[in-house]
Every structure is written in C-alpha cells, then in structure tokens.
Amino acid sequence: MDVHPMDDVLRMDRIPHIWCPGCGIGTAVTAFAEGLKKAEIDLQKTCIVSGIGCTGRVAGYVKLDSFHTTHGRGIAFATGIQVANPDLKVIVFSGDGDIMSIGGNHFIHAARRNVNMLVICVNNFIYAMTGGQVAPTTPHAAYATTSPFGAVEPPFNIPYIADSSGAVYVARWTVLQVRRLTDSIAEALKKPGFSVIEVISPCAMYYSRINRLGDGLDMMKFYHDNTEIRHGEDTKNLDIGFQTKIIVGKFVDRERPTYMDSYNKWLSGTVKD
Amino acid sequence: MKANPRDVRTGTYYMDGDIAAGYGALAAGCRFIGGYPITPSTEAAESFARIAPQSGAVFVQMEDELASVASIMGASWSGVKTMTITSGPGYSLMMEAIGLGAMMEAPFVILNIQRGGPSTGVPTKTGQADMMQSRWGSHGDYEVIAISPDSPQELFDFMIKAFNLAEKYRCPVMVMSDECVGHMSEKVVVPPAEEIELEPRRIYTGPKEEYLPFKPDQDLVPKMVKAGDGYNLYVSGASHDERGYPIIYQKGKNQSDSTARRLVDKIRLNADKIIELHEEKLDDAEVVVVSYGITSRVAVRGIELARKKGIKVGKLRLVTVWPFPDQRISELAAKVKAFVVPEINYGQVVYDVERCSHGEANVVLVPHGGAGVHDPEDILEAIEYAATEKKKIRKVIIRKTRLEKKVFGGGLK
Numbered sequence: 001m002d003v004h005p006m007d008d009v010l011r012m013d014r015i016p017h018i019w020c021p022g023c024g025i026g027t028a029v030t031a032f033a034e035g036l037k038k039a040e041i042d043l044q045k046t047c048i049v050s051g052i053g054c055t056g057r058v059a060g061y062v063k064l065d066s067f068h069t070t071h072g073r074g075i076a077f078a079t080g081i082q083v084a085n086p087d088l089k090v091i092v093f094s095g096d097g098d099i100m101s102i103g104g105n106h107f108i109h110a111a112r113r114n115v116n117m118l119v120i121c122v123n124n125f126i127y128a129m130t131g132g133q134v135a136p137t138t139p140h141a142a143y144a145t146t147s148p149f150g151a152v153e154p155p156f157n158i159p160y161i162a163d164s165s166g167a168v169y170v171a172r173w174t175v176l177q178v179r180r181l182t183d184s185i186a187e188a189l190k191k192p193g194f195s196v197i198e199v200i201s202p203c204a205m206y207y208s209r210i211n212r213l214g215d216g217l218d219m220m221k222f223y224h225d226n227t228e229i230r231h232g233e234d235t236k237n238l239d240i241g242f243q244t245k246i247i248v249g250k251f252v253d254r255e256r257p258t259y260m261d262s263y264n265k266w267l268s269g270t271v272k273d
Numbered sequence: 274m275k276a277n278p279r280d281v282r283t284g285t286y287y288m289d290g291d292i293a294a295g296y297g298a299l300a301a302g303c304r305f306i307g308g309y310p311i312t313p314s315t316e317a318a319e320s321f322a323r324i325a326p327q328s329g330a331v332f333v334q335m336e337d338e339l340a341s342v343a344s345i346m347g348a349s350w351s352g353v354k355t356m357t358i359t360s361g362p363g364y365s366l367m368m369e370a371i372g373l374g375a376m377m378e379a380p381f382v383i384l385n386i387q388r389g390g391p392s393t394g395v396p397t398k399t400g401q402a403d404m405m406q407s408r409w410g411s412h413g414d415y416e417v418i419a420i421s422p423d424s425p426q427e428l429f430d431f432m433i434k435a436f437n438l439a440e441k442y443r444c445p446v447m448v449m450s451d452e453c454v455g456h457m458s459e460k461v462v463v464p465p466a467e468e469i470e471l472e473p474r475r476i477y478t479g480p481k482e483e484y485l486p487f488k489p490d491q492d493l494v495p496k497m498v499k500a501g502d503g504y505n506l507y508v509s510g511a512s513h514d515e516r517g518y519p520i521i522y523q524k525g526k527n528q529s530d531s532t533a534r535r536l537v538d539k540i541r542l543n544a545d546k547i548i549e550l551h552e553e554k555l556d557d558a559e560v561v562v563v564s565y566g567i568t569s570r571v572a573v574r575g576i577e578l579a580r581k582k583g584i585k586v587g588k589l590r591l592v593t594v595w596p597f598p599d600q601r602i603s604e605l606a607a608k609v610k611a612f613v614v615p616e617i618n619y620g621q622v623v624y625d626v627e628r629c630s631h632g633e634a635n636v637v638l639v640p641h642g643g644a645g646v647h648d649p650e651d652i653l654e655a656i657e658y659a660a661t662e663k664k665k666i667r668k669v670i671i672r673k674t675r676l677e678k679k680v681f682g683g684g685l686k
Contacts, residue, residue: 011505011507014518044501044502044503045501047500047501049347052510059507059509060507060509060518060519063505064505065350065500065501065504065505065506066505066506066507066508067347067350067377067500067506067508067509068507068508068509068510068511068519069343069346069373069510070343070369070370070372070373070510072339073339073340073343073369073370073373076307076335076336076339076340076341076343076344076347077343077344077346077347078347079307079333079335079340079343079344079347080305080307080343080344080345080346080347080348080349080351080355081347081348081350081351081500082347083305083307083331083333083344083348084304084305084331084347084348084349084351084352084353084355085351085352085353085499085500085501087501088351088500088501105336105337105340106336106339106340106343109335109336109340263331267326271326271327
C-alpha cells in the first residue's frame, strides 16, 4: 500500500478530519507537519497541546504526545509540561478565540516568562465551532452571529501583544503562503523561548458566509491580492481591518533567556543547601 | 517505595499547618507546584517555594488559579508529582480544571485551606463551606477523594496520604483543611525518610504498541506513561475511548458508559479501600457526633461535657469525607438514636448523613457561620436535645446556637 508522506506525523486512523470544505486549518496542519520534518527535532520529545474549538482539534490529528485541554488553558497546561520536563518541546496549536480571548492572560504571562514553547494561533476572525460568534480578532464592522450589526470593538493585533509581552519570535502568515509558513514553523521550532506564529485562515462556513465574502477559494484569492510581506515591520502597524491589506512576515526574532534558563541560573547562584 | 531523604526535613518542629503542608508535599515527592496565592493558604505555597529548589522541585506562581491547575496537569503528564494550593474563591475558579483532571486521570493534589464565603467572604478566618463544591463543583459526572486534616501534624501526614491516593486512583485528591488548622501552630514531627511510604506511579510496562492510555486494570484504574516516552499519547478532556480518542457514540454504548461511568465507578467500587474513619466511644453510643477537620477537635469537648452528664455519646470523625462512608453511617443509623453534625457552614455534609440514615435516626445540624469554631456548649446542647428527642423527625433538624438565640430570640425559625 502506498504510504502517505505525512503518515509518520499524522494519526491516519483519525482521518477523515472534521474541518469544513474551504477551511484553512488543514493547510496550517500540513505546514506544521512539514515544518516538524524540516526542523529535524526529536518528535518523541515533542508535545502538542490544544484548547478547544476547530483548531483545538489539531492536537488529536498529529502523531505526537497530544493534549486536548479545556477552552483557553493550552498555554498554561504546556507551561506545566515544560517546567516539569524542560527536555520536551511543546507546541500550543489553537485558535484565536481560544488563545486570545479566554486564554489571553495565559498568553501574555507565558510570553513574559519566556517559557520554551511555540504557539501557533490560527486566526479565522471568528468563533467557528460554536457557530460564528464575534471574536476578539473580528475586524471592526465585520458581521458575526453575536455582532449582527457589525463588530463594534476594535480587534486584537496578535503580533503586537506577543511582541510587547516578550515573545522572542513573532511571525504572521496566511494559509496561502504555505512554503513561508512551513519555513517559519521550522525556524520557530528550533528557537528556544516563547515563539508565536499567527496563521490567517479562511472560515468559509461562518466568517465569509456571514460577511458575503464567497467561499474558501475566494478568501484565498483575497489573500493573494491583499497580503504584503514586510519582514521586521514594527508590530504596532499590524492591525487588520475588514477586507483591508494584511501585512505578513517575520516581525520579531530576538534572544532572551528562557524561563528554565533564568530559573536555573538564578537559583544556582542564590540557593544554598 | 520510600521517600527520598533529600525531600524530607526530618525533625521535630513547632510550626503552623500551612508550613507543615509544604513540608509534607515535598516529603511526598512533589516536584512541581503551580499556584496562585490566596489567604489563608499562602504560607503553604511560601513554605514549599522556600524548600523546593534544594530538592530540585519547582514552584511557579502562575497568573491565576485556572492556569495553576492546568499547569499541574501538564506537569503530571510529564511524569512528576504535582499539586496546587488555594482557598475559597480560588477553589471556585479551579472547578473547570478539576473536571479536566478527572477526565484526563492526571494524578494531582489540591490543598484547600478553607475560609468563609460566599465570594470574598471572610478571607482571614476559618470555614468549612467548600465541602460540597469539592464533590460536585465541576460539571458532569466524576468522583474525587477528599480528606480532612485536623492538626498541623495531619497537614504534614495527609499531604503524603493525598499524593499516595492520587497516584493509586488517578483522580483529583483534595486536602480539605481550614484556616484554623492552617494557621494553628503545634508540634509537627517529620519522620525519617525511611518511615515514609510512597505510592509509586502506576507505570505501564508491557509492549509499547499494545499500550492503551485509558484501558483500566481490574480496579478500574488505567496505567500511565509520561509525555516524552514515545507513546504518542492522545489525552483529551472530551469523552474518549481506551485509546483516548474522542467518541460521541459507540454502538451499544453511550458515552457515559465508556468514560464518565468508569471515572465514577473507580472511586465508588474502591470506596471501602479508600475510606478512613476515626471512631471513639461508639460501642454504647446512643448519639453520634459526626464531624471532620477542626470541628472534630471541638466536638471532643462537647462529647466530654455530655458524657459527664451521663449521655451515651460517641464520635465519628470523617478522615475521608469523599467518597462518603454511606455504609458505616447506615449501620450506625440502625443502632443509634441520633447523629449530631457540627459544621462550619449552614449544612453541607449533614445532608449526606441524613441521606445515609434513611430516616432511622434523627440528624441534628449544629451550623456555624464561620470566622471561628463552635462553642462546645452548642454541641453539648445539640447532643442533649438529640438524646432526649423521642420522635423521629425525618429531616435535618437545624439547631440554633446560643448566640443566635440571643440575637434573634425565638423569631427565627
């Protein structure tokens, strides 16, 4: 029987997956699987943690030690994994609702501590699995089922929050830029410390339908025409409006001691038996 | 398995219960505490933070209680013994994660130094009003184990007991202490490491390809491996099969049969092995005072006073509060006239005593609003009432304290 090239990274016994036609999460997972191979890290020492929601299902499809936790708690759970066994590399793969809303506090504190983990946040601008409600990333004026007159609140700029909270690596790509996303994931996987990659992804079933943006393919065409790569761009310039230009690229790549490095270095100098 | 001498600060101390709990956790082999400070439990976290690094253990002050419990579950699956420390409102915040812990069957311990409530309540004073929250706080069906220490010495000893139970049954184990015990200073003897017996983790050792993370042993508890061992675990908070894969429907089964049912049964069917009770003067007793935690020490005085008056009264102390000793209470209900249940709340565990007494004996609640312990005279009065009441009143009889009578007179029913 032919072996699929991703057989060793995916739980093929769980395929078919639950994602809708036109969804971008599968593409993000493909990039992740390729990125894992490209980074050549020890997969047996790599864990993946998700919260819940559509992207929260990723942990269950990837053949690593996988943890599917409660809404928003993936980063806190991953912190425990990392601190208890610093040899493990942890990836938190979850959605914008999960990581930036209910999990927002865990996100900024893990960044502040510089816990050694890679956070891949799939941003589809909406709460998808619960049925298209407004998210903290929904662009101003975009429709959602709980913002039937258009979102009133300004959305989060994820790279800006990551940057200002202390992340050492911050990038943003859309699921159209698969090769660049893959390279970015491979690069971030090898980087010690708190890395964040925002992945802009179409939600064809809710976001684009409610906002009359066409199907998944139309969203991809939009990304094609309206994304601009600006590496090193100041993160405060990365706001995303409704159907406005999306700036992508690698914005932050810096060195800071990881949480466990700081912890061990500090204590070895101060603690006596 | 014996405790590691590196973790045991052998000696005789005069210390408060919170500090003793920190010593107990380390002696039990706890390697990680993710915690968030809250009065009156802070000294336990502080004590652990101070002695942990010398043993290679880590204390991380997480950003909140939700993160605390999530982090200790991650650490637990990384293969270490782990716990968190909290009180009142912090405990409420942990409830979501306690359900996840039950579902993931991650061994961990929560120390709750109870205070008054609801809400901010009385942060600096004692209470016993989180007892039902322990049992029923998270959504869905699950069981936990809760034990209740009544002295600083027991806070040390029970931390070890709690870790052992957590490893054995792979469920959240609560140490339900209270401010009074937590802040009480008494003699605490920390024995040598070789006298401390620890329950090792139930590690799977069979062929790698045959491992199923949620396949139970005969006692309904599955064996564990840890992240990084190359098993490609899948551990989910969703209802799952033996592989850990989410299931909604299996032919001939509903999801409750395959997951929640076992989480409940692994505790219920092992209850006899888990439950520990302290009984005194029950042989001739007509009245039994049922109590736990600090209240069981106050009850001793009430019982003494009643015995002096010739009332045949005995003491049943719930060392294990959950699972509840249904059978023992039922046996006693058939023999005795009444139970007297003093609690520092307005009635929690008393309703389980009533449930198990099946209307065979009167059940008298001696409530207390918190911020202090019972006046033994109130317990005495309740015992006297219980001993003389002739008719069976088939519901919980709520006693007013002497202070309440003074303030509210006869007006408050």
